[in-house]
Amino acid sequence: MVRVLIESTGEQREFRALKSVTQLLNRLGLKSTEVLVIRGRELLTPDRMIGHEGDIRIRHVVSRG
Amino acid sequence: MKCRRCSELAQVRLPSHHTGFCASCFETYFLRQVERGIHEHKQFSKEDRLLLAVSGGKDSLGLLLALSKLEYDVTALHIDLGIPVSSQSARSTVEAYCAAHSIKLHVLETTEKGLPIPEVKKRVNRPICSVCGKIKRHWFNRFAYENGYNVLATGHNLDDEVARLFANTLRWDQAYLAGQGPVSPAEGRFVRKVKPLCRLTEYETAVWCFLNGIEHVLAACPYSAGASFTGHKKLLADLEERSPGMKMQFYEHFLQRGKPAFQAIRAEAPPLNECARCGYPSSMEVCGVCRIKEQLEA
Structure with a gap:
């Protein structure tokens, strides 16, 4: 299972x-x-493969004040 | 995707430059872009005394690191707005960063100046982001002027500049269009203001912070919901996705071709007055910040 954390909202998706x-x-x-x-400690470019398992974090870059 | 410079695995893809970089080559690219922005627009030199406005967000902390790496004489100034939780978190982030990197830091509290932002929000019937911005700009400039700094730098990046240009253009605001750009020259009690990140996007500054392990504030200001600039940035991001490089082109062409025309129109504008209360430049008899303060004291 690939677990994805969206940091701005705390939402977790699988x-x-x-x-x-x-x-x-x-x-x-x-x-x-x-x-x-x-x-982990690396950034992934759009072409990188993900596969069936792993933990990924999504960090929005737009300043919101 | 491979790094354009060294062919290692890329960690960053930059569609506007049709390229990608590994972590190490991105560092070189980022610092070169900062240097290029500083030199192309004659923002400042290593002889200047530079004060950097630091909020605790990615842009200002990222810029603080870049200017330190480039060996500029930089001191940080943080303004504590007095907003519960949010201001405490921002202040402690900045204090921890500056202590860890041995960077000189000043902290100015708006509450001490009679302007706690939560109280301002309650009493002033205008969008709080605009009022808060006015108060911060006033005190950043005033602190620099009164403490012998001849240049005030901010972490505004290309996205901020393009969103502002877009907003100013929507209103065809001649005064703002004449004054917008990476350098505002010193005049009277206004110190020179500069934007060394004018060639770098928010994405690039976020990457820079991540790759350098900078712990910056991630949470949004609790008062910033619905700010118009955020909506403009989304529109501009859509345009940029369809036409990579559009943001830089819009901004650079404005500086080359648009701004001089607006400056010529504004050349006859009357000079600013000295505020009757604080003595800092103002278009009115009493400046906006002193008027807000009087409103709170009434």
């Missing part, structure tokens, strides 16, 4: 499998330049 970061962003309705996609 996916059985994700082909790529692009697929994850599409599922979440996000643009690649509006969030950081973080796995």
Whole structure:
């Protein structure tokens, strides 16, 4: 299972499998330049594969005051 | 995706530059963009005494690190707005960062100046973001002027500048369009104001902070819901996705071709007065900040 934490809201989502970061962003309705996609201590570019398991954090980059 | 410079695995994709970088090469790219923004617009040099307005967010803390790495003489100023929880969190984030990096920090409390923001919000019947911004700009400038700093830097990035340009253009606000840009020259009791991140997007500053392990404030200001700039940024992000590089082009072309025209129109504008209360520049007899203070004291 791929567990995804959206930091701005604290929401947690789970996916059985994700082909790529692009697929994850599409599922979440996000643009690649509006969030950081973080796995451990590295950032993932949209072409990176995700697979069937792992923990991913989504950090929005737009300042909100 | 591979890094354009070293062919290692990329961690950052930058569609506006048709490229990607690994962590190490992104550091080089980021610092070069900061230097380029500073030099292209003649913002400041290593001889200047630089005060950086630091909120605790990613842009100001990221810029503080970049200017330190580039060996500029920089001191931080944080304004504690007195907003419960939010201001305490921001202040402790800034204090911890500056202590860990041995950076000189001043903290100014608006409550001590008779302007606690929660009270201002209750008493002033205007959007609080605009009023709070006016108070912060006044005190950042005043602190710099009274303490011998000749340059005041802020962490405004390309997205901030483009959103502001968009808003000013929607209103065709000649005065604001004449004055917008990465440098506002010193004049009277106004110190020079600069924006060294003018060539970098919010995404890039967020990446910079993550890769450098900067612990910045993530939560939004509790008073900022519905701020118009956030809506403008979403519109501009849609345009940028369709036409990568559009934001930089819009901003640079404005600076080259639009701003001079607005400056010419505004050349005949009357000079600013000295505020009758505080002595700082104002278009009215009493400046906006002194008027807010009087409203609170009434």
